[in-house]
Amino acid sequence: MNSSVIIFPGSNCDRDMDVALKKFGFKNKMVWHDDDKLPKSDLIVLPGGFSYGDYLRCGSIAGKSKIIQSVIDFANSGGLVLGICNGFQILTETGLLKGVLQQNKNIEFICKNIFIKINNSENKFFSNIEKNVLELHIAHNEGNYFCSEDELKSLQDNNQIAAYYCASDGKIDEKSNPNGAIKNIAGIFNEKKNILGMMPHPERMIDQYLSGEDGSVFFENLIRNLK
Amino acid sequence: MKIKVIVTLKSGVLDPQGKAIQQTLNGMGFANVRDVRQGKYFDIDINENDEQKAKLAAEEICKKLLANQVIEDFKII
Numbered sequence: 001m002n003s004s005v006i007i008f009p010g011s012n013c014d015r016d017m018d019v020a021l022k023k024f025g026f027k028n029k030m031v032w033h034d035d036d037k038l039p040k041s042d043l044i045v046l047p048g049g050f051s052y053g054d055y056l057r058c059g060s061i062a063g064k065s066k067i068i069q070s071v072i073d074f075a076n077s078g079g080l081v082l083g084i085c086n087g088f089q090i091l092t093e094t095g096l097l098k099g100v101l102q103q104n105k106n107i108e109f110i111c112k113n114i115f116i117k118i119n120n121s122e123n124k125f126f127s128n129i130e131k132n133v134l135e136l137h138i139a140h141n142e143g144n145y146f147c148s149e150d151e152l153k154s155l156q157d158n159n160q161i162a163a164y165y166c167a168s169d170g171k172i173d174e175k176s177n178p179n180g181a182i183k184n185i186a187g188i189f190n191e192k193k194n195i196l197g198m199m200p201h202p203e204r205m206i207d208q209y210l211s212g213e214d215g216s217v218f219f220e221n222l223i224r225n226l227k
Numbered sequence: 228m229k230i231k232v233i234v235t236l237k238s239g240v241l242d243p244q245g246k247a248i249q250q251t252l253n254g255m256g257f258a259n260v261r262d263v264r265q266g267k268y269f270d271i272d273i274n275e276n277d278e279q280k281a282k283l284a285a286e287e288i289c290k291k292l293l294a295n296q297v298i299e300d301f302k303i304i
Binding site: 056057060064092093098099100102103104105106107144146147148180 | 240241243244247291292293295297298
């Protein structure tokens with residue numbers, strides 16, 4: 001399986017993602033934002049970080065970069081696209097995903113482990129996954145997912161909510177919402193479920209000695225689903 | 228010609244920074260401050276002498292980049 005990670009000026013989770021993808025069997029290539037063509041890929045990843053220093057709005061400048069039109073074409077033709085953290089912000093800024101990531105409700109940068117409950121596993125990302133509650137890491141200042149009531153309704157009706165922030169036992173409540181995201185939303189899909197954007201970082205949870213292994217569960221499952 | 232643009236959050240959209248500023252002002256003794264909404268201001272120099280054309284260009288600039296219309300409104304002044 002071939003994957004590509006796009007690097008923007010200010011990306012800082014690109015190499016972690018490269019390590020994670022390779023660890024679980026992807027042949028990964030790094031792609032510079034100023035290129036205009038993507039290598040042949042089964043998966044495109046927009047990594048976390050602070051592309052363009054978060055100028056204007058998080059992800060807004062990266063969302064207009066040269067490579068993005070190829071990413072949009074790839075996504076529109078059904079290719080799998082994963083955006084983590086800043087990558088999620090970029091996906092909303094391109095319009096590939098609905099809504100927007102606003103500043104955290106408590107105006108603080110949040111860096112901690114959280115739990116998410118997978119809400120829809122009828123897609124390439126989560127189908128057959130062994131666990132439906134994962135402990136992952138978040139590190140962001142703008143992770144407060146927001147969309148209009150109509151958009152929320154259409155996300156719910158089309159089963160586009162990928163994961164909710166929850167307690168360790170999977171209970172979804174206000175207490176386990178770290179950033180004020182509407183309905184505890186941690187990640188969403190596009191309508192066809194080939195684009196996933198989420199704030200938590202699975203690539204930071206692939207080593208039992210460093211952090212945890214629920215990210216391994218995610219990547220192992222993903223590559224199995226793609227084979 | 229020079230165009231000025233103001234981008235603000237739509238009413239009803241949570242503005243945590245504005246809220247913090249309002250609370251700080253209340254704490255400083257400005258007890259009559261009921262609400263603060265923070266926005267962005269842009270000075271744009273467009274190489275165009277026709278005001279109508281410049282404003283049309285500015286509108287497109289706002290829609291395509293400066294404002295995220297999911298949560299923000301813009302005003303060209």
